[in-house]
Amino acid sequence: MKIGIIADLLGQPLFESLALAKQLGADGVQLYAVGARWNLMEYSAEQLAAVAQECKNLGLEVTAVCGDLGGHAFQFRHENPERIRKTKQIFDIAETLGAKVVTGHIGVIPEDPSCERFAILCEALKEVAAYASGKGMAFAIETGPEHATTLKQFLEAVDDPGLGINYDPANLKMVLDEDVVKGVEILEGHIVHTHAKDGIHYKKCDPVIVYNAFAEGGFEKLLESTGQLFAEMPLGKGQVPWNEYIPALKKIGYDSWLTIEREVGADPVKDISDAVNFLKGIIV
Secondary structure, eight states: OEEEEEGGGGOSOHHHHHHHHHHTTOSEEEEESBOSSOBGGGOOHHHHHHHHHHHHHHTOEEEEEEOOOSTTTTOOGGGHHHHHHHHHHHHHHHHHHTOOEEEEOOOOOOSOTTSHHHHHHHHHHHHHHHHHHHTTOEEEEEOSSSOHHHHHHHHHHHOOTTEEEEEOHHHIIIIIOOOHHHHHHHTTTTEEEEEEOEEEEOSOOOHHHHHHHHHTTOHHHHHHHHOOOEEEEOTTSSSOOHHHHHHHHHHTTOOSEEEEOOOOSSOHHHHHHHHHHHHHHHOO
């Protein structure tokens, strides 16, 4: 397995983030298509080529490109033509950067496949997956709002090798209190990228309400009415059972990226540096 870092979370301009990721000991970086400090969708072909070259110069691979576009993702049919168009553009960008995966949240998949939202999501992701598989790439749904069994059901409904899973164990633990080891077993053959993140689940919550709050920018307001539901933690300090989780990934034959994500904290760079060392100690 290889260690990556989500470069945007290092808090520096793009090229400085690449250099810092290398300095911290990473093998690769995941780049946001539209991040807080850069927008790759506005880059020219020459600028993208320069990013790819800088990664090569530093000995870094691009693990994936984050294709999150904000809002409610693919849950509303009337928004999807434009979202699909932009997602295809992100695949073109990822291809230029040498990445094989675009990750993203797609909205909350209903457990009931007869639900209209299931059909809307399936319709949109069939088109995205077809574009991805045509390039030998994959769109990786980030875990979080639905159980592994629901994700597997959705993958089977789309039925395209261009759709896979970006396995984030912390999201599953924080929101659903999911057994992340069992989840790996259920999603065997579909995991194409992972986020190395940790967290704590405090109390049961409705993932639809939680992810709607994120989409609408009202998550802090949600916490005011519900109290603390979960918390992201530094790697090894939360409830993800790393000494069982990593072997579970190895057991299903996953040998690709563990890409560190640290979205909060007083000193994310220190936490990311500590996370690199933590992972190096358990993946040998």
